[in-house]
Amino acid sequence: MPFERYPGRTDLRIAVGIATTGRRRILHSVVPHLLDQSRLADCIVICAADRDDVDADALGALLDRTRIVFAERGLCRQRNRILQDMEDVDILLFLDDDFLIAPNYLEETVRIFRSYPDVVMSTGTVDADGILGPGIPLEDGLRIIRSHSKTTPTGREKQVYSGYGCNMAVRLSTVRGYGLRFDENLPLYGWLEDVDFSRQLARHGRIVSSERLHGVHLGTKSGRTSGLRLGYSQIANPVYLMSKKTMSPRHAAPQIMRNLVANAVKFIRPEPWVDRRGRLLGNMRAVGDLVRGRLSPRNVTVLE
Incomplete structure (x- = not known):
């Protein structure tokens, strides 16, 4: 109605x-x-x-x-x-x-x-x-x-x-x-x-x-996805969008690299409000799936 x-x-x-x-x-x-x-x-x-x-x-x-x-x-x-x-x-x-x-x-x-x-x-x-x-x-x-x-x-x-x-x-x-x-x-x-x-x-x-x-x-932290899942998405989603041509390599590649570098550099002394360990682990899982030809945004639904 x-x-x-x-x-x-x-x-x-x-x-x-x-x-x-x-x-x-x-x-x-x-x-x-x-x-x-x-x-x-x-x-x-x-x-x-x-x-x-x-x-x-x-x-x-x-x-x-x-x-x-x-x-x-x-x-x-x-x-x-x-x-x-x-x-x-x-x-x-x-x-x-x-x-x-x-x-x-x-x-x-x-x-x-x-x-x-x-x-x-x-x-x-x-x-x-x-x-x-x-x-x-x-x-x-x-x-x-x-x-x-x-x-x-x-x-x-x-x-x-x-x-x-x-x-x-x-x-x-x-x-x-x-x-x-x-x-x-x-x-x-x-x-x-x-x-x-x-x-x-x-x-x-x-x-x-x-x-x-x-x-x-406000950036309220409650109810957000886990660091592991977000880290995986930081790699899988831009790669997927490049494949469907809604994100250009010129925009996707720098974003992927920024997240990888940030998670790796801040892993030792992470911000209290960011799960850098989880994000970096998710990044690595995604890179592994990319190499093996298994990368998909939907894989986050089975990550633990």
Whole structure:
């Protein structure tokens, strides 16, 4: 059943889609802040892997515009399930469950897609990214976000190779028209699923990063894939994407080398929040499978 439009609205309709797994606490802390937007979402779809991942009653005032759906665990599977519920929407903004957006984010996203008909994906400027460190407390993230509510949006859009999966909006007429989907051969965390989907869309229009869209990625560590599995994906997934031509060797090879070097160099004195031993072991398992001709992204599902 399509979502009901706002009465009298003729502008582009925008939805927010959030896939979540095992992160109930951060989901319920972050999602209510979508009510702070200067232009509210026409609908919100949360796709969980388990009924314990989300509590409808905790959504409060958001409940009347929110749909909760379920899919088997896996970022690509869950995002594809969200796409199924977008019958009456023009723009879909995919957000991680630990990503905070500035109060004008949705309004500015609509402006970009309305102003540039050739834009098929937009992604924002991440003012702080907890993935690169131990994570950012919610209150610190909100403090950064609130600073943008006091300023006039400035900046421009520039063409980029891919969106950043924690905050990327897509033009659904293009997604529907070409039958595009996230590749479910990238299981679980779906490492580089954003690059793969971006490059599918890039065949049909421009991907832009905007300095007018701001957000904070809290980088919450709970519920993420193991170091061993991530390390395997760091090799297997870019090799797979090169084979299907959604990632060029020029982009894939440096990324593979960066991860290999980082895991090897930091193995002796790892960061407390990173399982460098597991990642390096996963890298080595993947290299071994590559040599033996057995490399596949799906192998992570049987790693222990």
